[in-house]
Amino acid sequence: MRTSEIATLPVVTLAGDDVAQVKDVVFSADGGAVAGFTLAGRGLLAGPLKQGLSWHHVVGLGPDAVMIADDSALEPVDTVIAAASSTSAGAGSGGNVLGDRVLTDTGSDLGKVSDVVIEYDNADGGPCDVVGYEIEASDALKASTSKGSKHTRLLLPLPDTLAVSSEHVMVPASAEGFVSDDLAGFGAAVQAFRTQLKGGS
Amino acid sequence: MLYSDLKGRKLVDTTSADTVGKVDGFLLDPATRSVVALEFKKTDHGSVVAWSDLIAVGADAVTVGGVSVVVEPDDRLADLATKDGTVLKKRVLSDAGEDLGSVHDIDLDPESGALLELIVGEKKHRVSIAGSRLLGVGSYAVVVAHE
Numbered sequence: 627m628r629t630s631e632i633a634t635l636p637v638v639t640l641a642g643d644d645v646a647q648v649k650d651v652v653f654s655a656d657g658g659a660v661a662g663f664t665l666a667g668r669g670l671l672a673g674p675l676k677q678g679l680s681w682h683h684v685v686g687l688g689p690d691a692v693m694i695a696d697d698s699a700l701e702p703v704d705t706v707i708a709a710a711s712s713t714s715a716g717a718g719s720g721g722n723v724l725g726d727r728v729l730t731d732t733g734s735d736l737g738k739v740s741d742v743v744i745e746y747d748n749a750d751g752g753p754c755d756v757v758g759y760e761i762e763a764s765d766a767l768k769a770s771t772s773k774g775s776k777h778t779r780l781l782l783p784l785p786d787t788l789a790v791s792s793e794h795v796m797v798p799a800s801a802e803g804f805v806s807d808d809l810a811g812f813g814a815a816v817q818a819f820r821t822q823l824k825g826g827s
Numbered sequence: 828m829l830y831s832d833l834k835g836r837k838l839v840d841t842t843s844a845d846t847v848g849k850v851d852g853f854l855l856d857p858a859t860r861s862v863v864a865l866e867f868k869k870t871d872h873g874s875v876v877a878w879s880d881l882i883a884v885g886a887d888a889v890t891v892g893g894v895s896v897v898v899e900p901d902d903r904l905a906d907l908a909t910k911d912g913t914v915l916k917k918r919v920l921s922d923a924g925e926d927l928g929s930v931h932d933i934d935l936d937p938e939s940g941a942l943l944e945l946i947v948g949e950k951k952h953r954v955s956i957a958g959s960r961l962l963g964v965g966s967y968a969v970v971v972a973h974e
Binding site: 635636638639640641642643644685686687688689690691692693748 | 857911920921922923924925926962963964965966967968969970973
């Protein structure tokens with residue numbers, strides 16, 4: 627799922643009431659997971675809310691709604707953001723990577739982050755893992771992939787942990803080999819990439 | 828028994844043998860997953876009868892033992908009678924955040940009023956969802972447990 631699809635989803639209690647809608651996705655400081663959401667009131671003219679939602683209070687996330695148990699899942703938005711930035715010892719940028727340049731550790735620019743791909747399991751209550759970025763491919767990447775000639779937006783798998791600043795996202799050079807343009811088959815590409823990293827190759 | 832079959836059925840007072848109303852709605856309590864009252868139109872006074880005050884929900888008529896049980900809804904029933912509490916035509920969300928369609932009809936037990944099934948979706952993709960999966964009914968949606 628792309629995080630851009632989460633913005634404006636209604637936040638609905640199990641009692642069936644819509645209490646808010648998602649305004650923005652809050653990433654953990656290392657950019658490796660979704661920490662929570664900032665919220666806005668329901669309706670076009672409603673402004674931002676002072677309350678936010680932490681990922682661990684989310685009961686279910688789907689294409690049509692974010693489900694929570696009840697109102698008590700909401701907490702002050704500052705708490706949500708503070709919790710997000712303390713999840714990693716690294717100096718993060720608050721995890722906002724949209725617009726960052728993706729740079730490999732060998733120094734080539736793969737393109738600009740245009741969306742974030744996440745993966746989660748509604749059943750196990752685990753984290754909401756950031757598994758990849760959608761990038762606007764740089765000319766160099768376009769030239770090196772045959773797919774690039776037709777698609778300028780490509781999906782790039784990510785390792786479990788990575789360095790993120792307000793400017794750059796660092797990825798291993800080998801990530802380039804797992805770039806894909808198909809979200810359906812992307813989960814497999816992420817698996818293959820992470821397995822390869824763990825294999826020490 | 829489908830609610831669509833029950834709708835419009837006459838309400839007959841067994842003491843006077845008069846028709847005193849017509850079924851016009853139901854009030855579903857999500858906490859007990861059962862219909863707790865029926866709503867009637869064309870009554871002289873009052874608009875609901877608590878399920879426990881009905882003598883029978885028969886194939887041709889709903890019967891009561893006197894018009895005194897046809898009352899105005901009390902606070903609890905009035906809450907269920909608002910737009911937030913209605914079930915028909917409301918969107919159905921699973922607790923995994925997936926829109927399953929809107930409620931077309933319900934299947935209820937004519938003895939107990941228990942919700943047996945929600946009939947959901949448009950004509951071509953109609954699915955039934957077991958009443959036991961119902962979690963809540965609110966302003967935005969009817970929420971059911973995912974499979």
